[in-house]
Amino acid sequence: MPVKVARAEPEFVPGVRHPLERWLRTDRLPHIWCSGCGLGTALSAFLYALDELGWDPDSIAVVSGIGCTGRVAGYLKLDTYHTTHGRPIPFATGLKLAKPDLHVIVFSGDGDLFAIGGNHFIHAARRNMDITVICVNNLNYGMTGGQLGPTTPVGALTTTSPFGNFEHPFNLVHLAASAGATYVARWTTLDGRRLQKAFVEALSHKGFTFVEILSPCPTNYGRRNRMGEALDELKYYREHMVIRHGADPKDADILPGKPFLVGKFVDLEKPTYLELYQTKAREIGGG
Amino acid sequence: MSARTVLSGVHFMNGDEAIAEGAIAAGCRFFAAYPITPQSEIAERLARRLPQIGGMFIQMEDEIAAIAAVLGASWGGMKAMTATSGPGFSLMMENLGLAVMTETPCVIVNVQRGAPSTGLPTLVAQGDMMQARWGSHGHYEIIALCPASSQEAFDLTVRAFALSERFRVPVLLMTDEVVGHMYERVEIPPEVPVASRRGPKVPPEEFLPFAPDPDLVPPMACAGEGYRVHVTGLTHDERGYPDMSPEAHDRLVRRLVDKIRLFPQEYTFYEEVGLADAEIAVVSYGISARVSLGGIELARKAGIKAGLFRLITAWPFPDEALFQLARRVKGIVVVELNLGQMSREVERAVRGRVPVHGVFHAGGRIHTPEEVFQGIEEVYRQCR
Numbered sequence: 236m237p238v239k240v241a242r243a244e245p246e247f248v249p250g251v252r253h254p255l256e257r258w259l260r261t262d263r264l265p266h267i268w269c270s271g272c273g274l275g276t277a278l279s280a281f282l283y284a285l286d287e288l289g290w291d292p293d294s295i296a297v298v299s300g301i302g303c304t305g306r307v308a309g310y311l312k313l314d315t316y317h318t319t320h321g322r323p324i325p326f327a328t329g330l331k332l333a334k335p336d337l338h339v340i341v342f343s344g345d346g347d348l349f350a351i352g353g354n355h356f357i358h359a360a361r362r363n364m365d366i367t368v369i370c371v372n373n374l375n376y377g378m379t380g381g382q383l384g385p386t387t388p389v390g391a392l393t394t395t396s397p398f399g400n401f402e403h404p405f406n407l408v409h410l411a412a413s414a415g416a417t418y419v420a421r422w423t424t425l426d427g428r429r430l431q432k433a434f435v436e437a438l439s440h441k442g443f444t445f446v447e448i449l450s451p452c453p454t455n456y457g458r459r460n461r462m463g464e465a466l467d468e469l470k471y472y473r474e475h476m477v478i479r480h481g482a483d484p485k486d487a488d489i490l491p492g493k494p495f496l497v498g499k500f501v502d503l504e505k506p507t508y509l510e511l512y513q514t515k516a517r518e519i520g521g522g
Numbered sequence: 523m524s525a526r527t528v529l530s531g532v533h534f535m536n537g538d539e540a541i542a543e544g545a546i547a548a549g550c551r552f553f554a555a556y557p558i559t560p561q562s563e564i565a566e567r568l569a570r571r572l573p574q575i576g577g578m579f580i581q582m583e584d585e586i587a588a589i590a591a592v593l594g595a596s597w598g599g600m601k602a603m604t605a606t607s608g609p610g611f612s613l614m615m616e617n618l619g620l621a622v623m624t625e626t627p628c629v630i631v632n633v634q635r636g637a638p639s640t641g642l643p644t645l646v647a648q649g650d651m652m653q654a655r656w657g658s659h660g661h662y663e664i665i666a667l668c669p670a671s672s673q674e675a676f677d678l679t680v681r682a683f684a685l686s687e688r689f690r691v692p693v694l695l696m697t698d699e700v701v702g703h704m705y706e707r708v709e710i711p712p713e714v715p716v717a718s719r720r721g722p723k724v725p726p727e728e729f730l731p732f733a734p735d736p737d738l739v740p741p742m743a744c745a746g747e748g749y750r751v752h753v754t755g756l757t758h759d760e761r762g763y764p765d766m767s768p769e770a771h772d773r774l775v776r777r778l779v780d781k782i783r784l785f786p787q788e789y790t791f792y793e794e795v796g797l798a799d800a801e802i803a804v805v806s807y808g809i810s811a812r813v814s815l816g817g818i819e820l821a822r823k824a825g826i827k828a829g830l831f832r833l834i835t836a837w838p839f840p841d842e843a844l845f846q847l848a849r850r851v852k853g854i855v856v857v858e859l860n861l862g863q864m865s866r867e868v869e870r871a872v873r874g875r876v877p878v879h880g881v882f883h884a885g886g887r888i889h890t891p892e893e894v895f896q897g898i899e900e901v902y903r904q905c906r
Binding site: 296309317322324326327329330334336354355512 | 763
């Protein structure tokens with residue numbers, strides 16, 4: 236039975252089109268994210284960045300893994316790939332190498348990229364693979380109901396740490412920097428414009444670039460850890476974040492109740508895998 | 523080494539090298555893998571060859587990443603392959619499912635070695651045959667081919683790429699350590715046909731990325747072609763959008779199975795040797811089929827008319843050919859380097875018409891002709 240292609244674009248405010256609609260599969264809206272979730276802000280900032288960059292949409296591919304953030308790919312009117320849990324980075328690696336002219340962006344969550352997919356992250360960074368990885372970090376596994384993840388703070392309550400988390404979390408900024416990322420920034424979903432700027436910088440920077448976005452998860456993490464409403468989480472960010480560009484990545488730990496660093500931590504140049512490969516290939520006749 | 527793309531001419535190559543050359547000749551320009559014995563010769567040859575002919579090689583951090591990169595490259599428009607052995611094959615199973623679900627053409631080579639676990643890394647076995655069929659999760663159909671010589675390793679690699687493009691399905695090349703490492707004559711023809719990918723026939727605004735053609739296979743729009751396709755491992759409708767209804771799921775899974783199952787004539791390959799007058803058929807594949815010929819010779823000398831039915835296609839299993847074989851012979855011997863995997867399929871396909879006797883060994887060495895001969899004698903006694 237053939238499925239009809241929905242062509243009718245819904246109007247959420249009569250007579251008014253959202254300026255970002257050209258990037259979205261509006262026939263898939265409304266999205267599945269909870270109210271108060273930071274993913275909408277992260278996505279908006281990303282799309283404003285694409286607007287600002289002015290790239291041909293057909294030159295952009297977005298790859299996601301599994302989880303709440305993994306659903307980003309499905310809402311974008313681009314070539315988008317919703318892959319398996321933890322594997323968007325190697326998928327994106329193949330895509331980039333097969334079609335080097337594409338701008339390849341991985342958009343996924345902390346659990347997907349740093350627990351099940353952690354090995355792929357460090358190796359893509361080490362190779363300086365020419366992709367941008369965007370991680371929306373909500374400190375837990377939201378999609379599956381709020382389990383502890385690789386960024387959950389010590390002592391935090393989740394469905395699988397009912398007596399408080401016994402594990403030390405990753406400092407993603409430090410991890411990315413030490414694995415070899417050539418651009419590393421962290422912002423929160425409170426910082427829409429700064430986030431947009433970071434996306435523009437990361438996307439136009441050659442090599443492996445990384446942007447972490449701290450995001451509220453009021454349904455799971457926030458509720459269990461008595462952080463209040465989503466707005467209260469944003470207030471928490473405002474009160475605790477310290478903007479310090481060029482700070483030492485190892486000082487970027489996120490500890491409950493303590494100030495934490497945001498800003499641009501790494502911005503450097505080094506040859507990418509593709510540059511090294513293609514230079515040699517040309518030399519030996521295969522360029 | 524020459525930078526010619528297709529190395530037309532006569533060569534002395536092992537099966538692994540022949541697979542690498544077969545891939546290049548078939549138009550494969552992307553290879554990602556993780557080192558593992560006895561597969562490494564494939565990766566080593568392609569690491570040298572691909573950069574010289576405009577292709578991409580990358581050694582990934584594990585086999586999970588290797589197959590994921592292959593899928594990404596396939597959506598980037600390249601013909602892509604990975605190669606591994608048992609432990610790595612296990613790691614690939616999750617993304618094999620993604621390849622099936624997203625209908626991503628690719629070729630996966632498994633040079634089988636002794637297992638379970640690390641088993642016998644340098645020694646032969648054929649113990650992953652059922653994993654090839656059922657190793658990933660869910661119900662699906664897949665194509666698996668079994669070369670028995672270096673020449674066939676080359677030929678079937680070319681064929682594997684053609685089938686993967688034709689059906690938009692991962693094709694498994696289930697070879698083994700002996701075929702992989704045995705050096706033999708390989709003749710590469712002057713020209714090798716390169717299968718083309720079926721692209722969209724309508725403009726992007728009319729294109730439904732998972733709406734099948736009459737043969738149940740949808741045309742494929744790769745990244746950057748202007749079609750802006752959403753590809754997901756979730757159950758999806760013809761637009762590629764997630765659809766969580768049981769009806770959509772049943773419709774999709776049935777199509778993924780039927781698009782292959784309904785066209786057996788396109789992928790069912792087998793070879794018959796000396797079966798015209800045979801009373802006993804030896805069914806085997808890969809290196810075990812080569813050894814079986816020695817056992818059949820001993821049987822003929824002893825006055826037992828035996829012949830070989832060599833499976834070239836392991837999956838989908840050639841049920842009909844085996845059923846017909848059972849009408850022509852009095853008994854069947856299955857020779858394989860595991861404790862009974864394809865023999866179960868043979869038993870199922872012959873539906874009790876003739877006795878089926880297994881000559882099994884868990885691996886580490888190939889069978890001797892005498893062992894095969896004893897199996898033939900045994901079933902010959904049973905059916906007299």
